[in-house]
Amino acid sequence: MPDAPVRVLLADDEPLVRSGLRLILDAEPDLEVVGEAGDGARAVELARSLRPDVVCMDVRMPGVDGLRATELVLRLPEPPRVLVVTTFEHDGYVLDALTAGASGFLLKRAGADEMVQAVRTVAVGQSLLYPQALRDLVRTRPRAASGAPALTPREREVLALVAQGMTNAEIATALVVGVETVRTHVASVLGKLRARDRTQAVVLGYRAGLVEL
Amino acid sequence: MPDAPVRVLLADDEPLVRSGLRLILDAEPDLEVVGEAGDGARAVELARSLRPDVVCMDVRMPGVDGLRATELVLRLPEPPRVLVVTTFEHDGYVLDALTAGASGFLLKRAGADEMVQAVRTVAVGQSLLYPQALRDLVRTRPRAASGAPALTPREREVLALVAQGMTNAEIATALVVGVETVRTHVASVLGKLRARDRTQAVVLGYRAGLVEL
DNA sequence: GGAGATATCCCCCGACCGGGGGAGGGGCGG
DNA sequence: CCGCCCCTCCCCCGGTCGGGGGATATCTCC
Numbered sequence: 001m002p003d004a005p006v007r008v009l010l011a012d013d014e015p016l017v018r019s020g021l022r023l024i025l026d027a028e029p030d031l032e033v034v035g036e037a038g039d040g041a042r043a044v045e046l047a048r049s050l051r052p053d054v055v056c057m058d059v060r061m062p063g064v065d066g067l068r069a070t071e072l073v074l075r076l077p078e079p080p081r082v083l084v085v086t087t088f089e090h091d092g093y094v095l096d097a098l099t100a101g102a103s104g105f106l107l108k109r110a111g112a113d114e115m116v117q118a119v120r121t122v123a124v125g126q127s128l129l130y131p132q133a134l135r136d137l138v139r140t141r142p143r144a145a146s147g148a149p150a151l152t153p154r155e156r157e158v159l160a161l162v163a164q165g166m167t168n169a170e171i172a173t174a175l176v177v178g179v180e181t182v183r184t185h186v187a188s189v190l191g192k193l194r195a196r197d198r199t200q201a202v203v204l205g206y207r208a209g210l211v212e213l
Numbered sequence: 214m215p216d217a218p219v220r221v222l223l224a225d226d227e228p229l230v231r232s233g234l235r236l237i238l239d240a241e242p243d244l245e246v247v248g249e250a251g252d253g254a255r256a257v258e259l260a261r262s263l264r265p266d267v268v269c270m271d272v273r274m275p276g277v278d279g280l281r282a283t284e285l286v287l288r289l290p291e292p293p294r295v296l297v298v299t300t301f302e303h304d305g306y307v308l309d310a311l312t313a314g315a316s317g318f319l320l321k322r323a324g325a326d327e328m329v330q331a332v333r334t335v336a337v338g339q340s341l342l343y344p345q346a347l348r349d350l351v352r353t354r355p356r357a358a359s360g361a362p363a364l365t366p367r368e369r370e371v372l373a374l375v376a377q378g379m380t381n382a383e384i385a386t387a388l389v390v391g392v393e394t395v396r397t398h399v400a401s402v403l404g405k406l407r408a409r410d411r412t413q414a415v416v417l418g419y420r421a422g423l424v425e426l
Numbered sequence: 427g428g429a430g431a432t433a434t435c436c437c438c439c440g441a442c443c444g445g446g447g448g449a450g451g452g453g454c455g456g
Numbered sequence: 457c458c459g460c461c462c463c464t465c466c467c468c469c470g471g472t473c474g475g476g477g478g479a480t481a482t483c484t485c486c
Contacts, residue, residue, distance in 0.1 A: 098347065103344065106339075110339075111337075113337050114337045114338065114339055117330070117333050117334050117337050117339065118334070118339060120330050120333070120334075121330050121331070121333075121334045121339075121341060124324070124326050124327045124330050125327065125344065126319070126323075126327055126330065126331060126334075126341050126342070126343060126344065127341065127342045127343065127344050127346075127347040128334060128339055128340065128341050128342075129339070129340045129341075129342075129347075130339060130340065131316065131338065131339065131340045133340070134311065134340040134342075137350050152431085152432060152433085153432095154432075154433065155432095162412065163412075163416060164416070165408065165409065165410065165412050165413030165416055165417075167410075167471095167472070167473090168472080168473075169472085177433085177434070177435090178434075178435055178436090179435095180434080180435050180436060180437095181433070181434050181435065183473085183474080184433080184434080184435085185433085186473090186474085187474070187475075190474075195378065196378065196474085197378065197380075197442090197473075197474075198412050198473080198474095199375065199376075199378050199411050199412045199415055200377075200378030202412055202415060202416065203376060203377070203378055203415065203426055204378075206426055207426065213416055213419055213420065213426075365461085365462060365463085366462090367462075367463065368462095380442070380443090381442080381443075382442085390463085390464070390465085391464070391465055391466090392465095393464080393465050393466060393467095394463070394464050394465060396443085396444080397463080397464075397465085398463085399443090399444080400444070400445075403444075409444085410443075410444075410472090411443080411444090
């Protein structure tokens, strides 16, 4: 690996955690810890001046916390990737952190190997999660339910447009068919979904995993 | 790294792709390609007999496809991790693959570095996605949007009922007010959300994080 | 070759919806 | 105290929607 080492900034309010991480990461020839921050504000500041490739960010920090700091760091020009590191599995932080734009989410209990791999992974631009987090994300998604009514391709297409808030006339134009045809399809979708009107159709269709919103 | 190398099984119907991957992965001292499969059935078979640590699985394969093969592979005793590799970003495969239990999802256009990192990452037990996939997963969730129009409490309440597919009359009954009142609230919600009708209001309201579905 | 599903078009009609007005009362902050 | 916002109710009207009947053509599967 003749590449320049990956430059890492550590942000954690526990000096001990920082020391531990530094030890683990600096042991790798291709990784280089270039700075440490004890709180979010300092992390943002150092991210700007040191221009690291990756920031290892703790969630809980005094003052500006890790989530806020993540947002701020990602607003910098040519922002680093942010790898959020936390102690607990079940805080709702995962979703918040990822929404804020973090590239990864790792548990502190992860081994040195995982930590090192994680930094390398986000450094090359991929996103990374601990397996449970991914399962949680997938689980709460609208599921392609097995009990979903069988719509014909055309019906799904029409439903999709209904879900865009289009009127029958607009859908007819979009699909290059007569309004009557659209009415027929809509009627059949309503029947299959047991919906009384298009609004219910959209909601039920969404819940059944038949349309994206 | 005194550890035993990570044993990798390649599953792709294109011999060329397999050769390319083998070249990339075998170049790393800590990775070892132990087998190749041209279709899903063969992949499952080899996964059982060769007991690899990681399977790089193409989605599109003749016969048993990558998704089905993923399910089957993960049903083996002490299953390997499955890293799904595909060409296109926007097949809906991502969700299906992850639901099936895949540990990661990677694009073929990823560079050699990313490929290698990805294998190592799933080998240590983490999950990995290409960034867009993660964004898609996160995107469709109720967002704590900052730019959401400010609805009054009553308006939010009405919108919630509209999102249940209720008519104005039903909402009026539910809230114990006159239909006219409901109409007023609905009109103001439509205005604030720039929606033409209640269906659009539901979709836009959902996207703005103002209603649950 | 017929049965079934799918997609296309047609008519009537009652109901609901959304836009346009207006109006009164209560609460809160300048 | 006066204005502003919120909630409540009222009237008119045109457009859209959804249900009820149909009809025709293509395609597949048996």
